[in-house]
Amino acid sequence: MRILIAGANGKIGRHLVRLLGESDHVCRAMVRDPSQEWELRRRGADEVVVADLEGDCRAALITCDAVVFTAGSGPHTGPEKTVDVDQNGAINLIDLAREMGVPRFLIVSSMRADDPDSGPEKMRHYFVAKQNADNHLRASGLNYTIVRPGKLTEEAGTGRVRMAERINEFGEIPREDVAAVIRAALDHPGTSKREFDLISGDTPVDEAVAALD
Amino acid sequence: MRILIAGANGKIGRHLVRLLGESDHVCRAMVRDPSQEWELRRRGADEVVVADLEGDCRAALITCDAVVFTAGSGPHTGPEKTVDVDQNGAINLIDLAREMGVPRFLIVSSMRADDPDSGPEKMRHYFVAKQNADNHLRASGLNYTIVRPGKLTEEAGTGRVRMAERINEFGEIPREDVAAVIRAALDHPGTSKREFDLISGDTPVDEAVAALD
Numbered sequence: 001m002r003i004l005i006a007g008a009n010g011k012i013g014r015h016l017v018r019l020l021g022e023s024d025h026v027c028r029a030m031v032r033d034p035s036q037e038w039e040l041r042r043r044g045a046d047e048v049v050v051a052d053l054e055g056d057c058r059a060a061l062i063t064c065d066a067v068v069f070t071a072g073s074g075p076h077t078g079p080e081k082t083v084d085v086d087q088n089g090a091i092n093l094i095d096l097a098r099e100m101g102v103p104r105f106l107i108v109s110s111m112r113a114d115d116p117d118s119g120p121e122k123m124r125h126y127f128v129a130k131q132n133a134d135n136h137l138r139a140s141g142l143n144y145t146i147v148r149p150g151k152l153t154e155e156a157g158t159g160r161v162r163m164a165e166r167i168n169e170f171g172e173i174p175r176e177d178v179a180a181v182i183r184a185a186l187d188h189p190g191t192s193k194r195e196f197d198l199i200s201g202d203t204p205v206d207e208a209v210a211a212l213d
Numbered sequence: 214m215r216i217l218i219a220g221a222n223g224k225i226g227r228h229l230v231r232l233l234g235e236s237d238h239v240c241r242a243m244v245r246d247p248s249q250e251w252e253l254r255r256r257g258a259d260e261v262v263v264a265d266l267e268g269d270c271r272a273a274l275i276t277c278d279a280v281v282f283t284a285g286s287g288p289h290t291g292p293e294k295t296v297d298v299d300q301n302g303a304i305n306l307i308d309l310a311r312e313m314g315v316p317r318f319l320i321v322s323s324m325r326a327d328d329p330d331s332g333p334e335k336m337r338h339y340f341v342a343k344q345n346a347d348n349h350l351r352a353s354g355l356n357y358t359i360v361r362p363g364k365l366t367e368e369a370g371t372g373r374v375r376m377a378e379r380i381n382e383f384g385e386i387p388r389e390d391v392a393a394v395i396r397a398a399l400d401h402p403g404t405s406k407r408e409f410d411l412i413s414g415d416t417p418v419d420e421a422v423a424a425l426d
Contacts, residue, residue, distance in 0.1 A: 035271075035272050037262070037272060059248050
């Protein structure tokens with residue numbers, strides 16, 4: 001499969017570029033800034049395409065079999081930028097994927113995105129933006145997977161996770177493990193039209209993902 | 214070598230993409246329009262980079278060993294566009310190649326560019342634009358090659374040419390043969406700091422180019 005990664009230069013994106021670069025898939029990294037091309041090729045990207053998530057990125061989608069949306073405005077921008085990127089950027093790409101006939105769409109959402117009021121007040125705008133993107137994806141007709149990780153950490157991945165449609169206790173997970181789950185989900189059709197919370201746990205990634213088949 | 218082709222989607226450029234795609238070189242095609250990516254990959258481009266010749270195309274030049282400039286505004290635009298692309302586009306790319314440490318630069322110029330007054334009046338602005346670009350390249354310090362083909366035709370290449378620093382009789386040459394000469398020149402260091410007129414002839418391309426060594 002040719003897999004477009006939106007947000008390839010982000011913290012999860014970089015792990016995913018490496019994992020897909022080592023796989024038999026064609027790893028197509030989408031970035032906004034042309035100067036990021038070589039860093040991404042070094043990490044394993046087979047193709048690099050420069051496109052603006054908030055603009056016309058149809059050329060980035062041509063011949064792709066799947067999209068992974070892992071772009072985010074990051075913690076250092078205001079709520080407006082979160083709406084622009086995490087919500088409207090995702091919605092734009094979902095609509096274009098449908099238009100271009102790309103059948104599969106995986107999105108990195110967030111725990112609490114399915115219930116924003118259950119999270120802390122200062123994070124609410126973030127959960128709402130994620131929720132709006134997830135709702136749009138669910139209604140798109142695409143073969144979606146919505147991955148809702150807990151608090152993301154920079155620790156090395158353990159390869160072991162806990163996945164369920166709803167996990168009540170908020171938890172953490174290394175970004176490297178989130179990337180590994182996405183990597184596995186791409187190869188498991190059972191993750192299509194599914195969504196799940198994701199935190200660190202005891203089950204090996206492949207086993208946890210295969211359990212959805 | 215990683216070779217950037219500016220004007221990769223032009224008529225000579227497409228032949229050259231195919232020839233370099235079949236070679237051991239990395240063929241890096243530069244285009245303005247992202248929708249041209251897949252056509253160029255189909256023709257053999259290893260990498261496609263979207264950049265505007267008249268703008269900041271430094272990211273396109275990173276890690277390149279050579280540039281081939283075969284962009285042109287084409288016969289259906291006015292003299293201003295010829296100055297913008299054939300002259301100023303080339304000058305811009307020559308300056309950026311020097312800045313980025315790309316040592317080798319081949320340019321597709323035109324017979325009569327070394328003596329614009331010797332050509333027909335209605336073509337004079339074109340020869341002057343080419344001459345200005347060639348002069349800039351000659352003075353750049355880069356390892357330049359200036360290829361000055363005669364009237365370009367769409368016929369199939371014959372693989373046989375006539376090359377000399379100055380050919381007095383104006384002649385024709387298929388674009389496919391021009392591409393073959395550029396392809397050969399990239400592998401012959403003897404073409405560095407050289408310039409020549411080029412028309413159809415009796416000498417096999419490789420022999421004609423090797424004679425410059």
